[in-house]
Structures are given as structure tokens and as C-alpha cells.
Amino acid sequence: MGQQQSLQERVSERYSGLSGQLRKAADFVLANPLDIASRSLRAISSDSKVSPATFSRLARALGYATFEDMKEASRRSLGLHVTSLSDKAEKLRADPSLVRTMLQRQSEACIGNIRSFAAQTDEARLADVAKLMREARQVVLFGALASTGIAEYMAYLAHYFAPNWYLAGRSGDSLGSRIAALGQGDVVFIVTKNPFAQRAVIAARQARDVGADVILVTDSYKCPAFSSANYGFVVPSESPQFFSSYAVTLVLIETLIAMIVAGSEADATAAIQRVDAKNQELGEYWSE
Template sequence: MPDTIEDRISAEYPTLSGQLRRAADFVAANPVDVATRSLRAMAQSSGVSPATFSRLARTLGFEDYESLRETQRAAMGERLVPYAQRAEELRRGDQAPQTFLHRQAGVCSQNIALLERTISGERLSAAVDALHDAGKVLLVGLLGSAGIADYICYQAQYFARNWAVAGRSGSSLAASFASMSPGDAVIVLTKAPYARDSIRAAQVARANGFRTIVLTDSHTCPALEVADHPFIVPSQTANFFSSYTATLVLIETMMSMLVSRVGPEAEARIRATEEQTRQLTEV
């Protein structure tokens, strides 16, 4: 069974009717309301009938809507208070620099805490196994995810020779895929608004038998439908732009796990890379 309510929604989303999708979208977008308000209040706010929310809960594998609500309450935990505090700060309109820092740092901390609670060790290990066993690993990141993909590849190349970023150094996405074989791995990073080429890359990767890992921010991301290893990463922000903080924590965790599995040859490559870096930067 998927780890969170949003994971369950993403797994069932392609098969949901229009009304159930409306209910699912509301549940995913309003976790605090789900955890704290009655079914009747939810129905009034959303325009979706109580019966539809109850039907959604059963479709997602819950006994009833109350079971879904209790699960959301447990998942929210201490996040309920910080949301209220942030709302109060926004209402006061405090423009002090320290307030901006406190607000953004608080949201990012909550994202990381939620990531830690909701990503199971089994799911994480399965994705790392796919990366470890792959002959090649290709990273796909466009729009705001482009710099993150470059950073991951830069880090991976310290201990591995088989990682690359798709569509870099003048090559096209198609050329990047042409050098791949079944059993290789593709990591797709995409957040709203989802780049069409990123979604297409995930679909092509799956069709060609590549192990597909998708890191995204919502159950509505079309790439989740074809992911072997889907991850919906908390990306809330006090800024105008989706936060990548928790995504980086997840990625860096995967990197650490990979290094621990590769063994002495990885350590030797890291030492050699560090030595070359030292020589190149010596004055």
C-alpha cells in the first residue's frame, strides 16, 4: 500500500471519475481541512457531496471517510500549529527580513519532517537498488529542475562513471535515450508546471524498459502513471516558487546510500577526483 494519502490518490487518479477527481483534488490541496473539519464542512467548502468523499475514501483503501481523516491527522502532526502561525504572520504583514527568513525556513523544515515521516525505507531502498544495478543513469530535469539535475550529476560523478544529464552538451533528449539499454535507469525531476518534454521522457523511458524514478510535487503529475518508483515530495513554500529543499534531501540521501553500496572503488574514485580538483585549482 502506498505511504501517504496523496500517494494513494496518485495511484488511483487515472481511473477516477470526474467527481471523484474533484474530491481527490480537494483532499490533496487541503490537508489541514481534511484533518480538522467535519465531512459536512468539507462538502460545503468544496461543492462535492459527502457521499462522494466517502466513496473516494473507500476507493483509496480506507474503511470510511473518518478513517481517511484520522490518517491525515496523524500525518499532519505538529504541522497544524506552524500553518496557523504563518497565517498570523502573513495577516500582520510583517516585512522584516528576519520574518521572511523565519517563515521560509519554517516551511522548508516542515517539508523535510513530512518527507521523513512519509517515505518508507522499503520504497527508498527499491529506488536505490534500481540506480545501483543500472548500467547507465540518465537525469531529466527541465525548467526549474534543470539546475537540480546538473547538481545531482555533478555529485554522482564523484563516485560513478555512468551518470549523465539528458539534453546537455548539445545533445538532444532523443540522442541521450539512444545510448540507453533495458534495465538502465532514468530519473525525472518535474514540478508544476510540468514540462511536456519531462512527461514525455518518463513515458518513453518506461516504454523502453528503463527503470523510471519520478520526483514530483503532486498526485496530478502525469509522469506518475508510468513511474516504477514514484515520489511525491513536499514542496510547500512561503516564497512564490515551489521549494526544492526536501527534494534535495531525498536526492542526497539516495547519493549517500549509493556510495555505501558501491564500496572501495567508489572511495578510490572520490579520492582521485578530489586530487584532480586540487591540482586544477592550485595557484
């Protein structure tokens, strides 16, 4: 486990394997970071109705030696945390004056999300994921609902250099047919955010059952697909709008693509050049 992993990342990776009481403690830890960082264990136990011993067991389950080590991790996270500006749709509708500052508010939220993710993400873990995808027999991408376009964008980038990457569930390529062809050595990359797409959750489980590695990108450690994921990323998605922001998701995807290409042999560059040349021959690009 990387030393730079945030408390939230540790919870997200291990949440599905926690007992009911440990999950209750974990929920309180993530919902009340200021209390965890600043109050005594006895006070925290009294407010949460969870025993001090349970919080100590949670700390060990997350890889910390003691509760105090987990408390220090919460303090560090608070130092990096960017407060959300969320007011949601009704407030936006009810107060037209907010429109005048919307660009600034949206920009600040997205920049804050990106800074938080960059500061708290273990880059060695990113490198492991990039290596796994680069060496996979095949990579299947899937996104549903609002995440559909994100998966399509990743597929567009990947098809410049990786003919063994597939976008499932689009353009006649059914999700079921792709899962049926999976096995060991394959990777499934899934993007789903709250409210979670049912097909994404089921696809993650089916892929894991046949031995494929599952990489999950979501916005909550409570995503039910976490129990099937080999690697899970919880990306900050806070926004002043009624919808979640995908800014960090794009940063993560573009970073992984860049790492995959950077670690590839020279044939990746040649493949990109061939695709680009064919696009030009087909007149795909506008020219004066």
C-alpha cells in the same frame, strides 16, 4: 505499500489511475484535510457534491480498508503539517517591512518542509529506489526550467562513483539521443515542478514506453508525468517567496546518493578516491 506512507503520497502514486469522480474526491481530500479529519462523511459529501459511496471507494482505491481509516490518516497528516507562510511576490513588494524578517521566514518554511517530508516518507521506499538506481544498466538524469541545476548537481555527485550516469539535454548530450538508447534495466530520473516542463512530461512517457523505469520528483500529485512514473515523490516546496523552494528536493537527492554509495561494493569508494585524485592533479581545488 509502506505503513508510513502519507495520504498525499498514496494519492500521488494512484491519481493517474483514478476515475473522474474519484479524482474529484481526491482533490477535495487533499485541499480540505481539516474537514476530512474532523467532519462527518455526510457533511463532507454535502460540501464537495461527491457521494459518500465515492469517498468510500476512494479510500479503498488508496489502500485503506474504510473511509474512517483514511480520515485517521488525514488526522495524522494534520499533526505533521507545517502551515505555509506564503505571501507571494506582490505582498513582498508592497510591504518592505517584511524584508527585516525574510531570513527567519524563509528558514522556517524550509525547515518545516524538511521536517514534514522526513516524517511522512517511507524509508523502505527510498531504499527500493536507491537499489533500483544502483543496479541499473544506466541512469539518465533530466531536469528542465528551474530544475535544471538540480539535475546537474545530482550528476556532479554521481560522476564520482558511477560512470554509467548521464545528464541529458546539457553540454551537447541531447535528450532525444539518451531516450533513444534506453531499454529495460535503465532508469530515468526526472525533476519537474509546477509549471511542469513539457519536455520532462514527454520524456517520462517515452522512457516508460521503451521499458525503462521512471523516477519522478515533483511538487504536485497532479503532475502529468505521474502516469509514466514507477516511483513518484511529491516534495513540499512551500515558500514565503514567489518561487517554490528546492530545499526538500536537495535533501531527497543527497539522501538517495548517500544510500546508493552506502549499499555499493568497495569499488565505489575506490572510484571516488580516483576522481578526487585526478581533480587534485588538475588543480581543480584551491590550495594555499
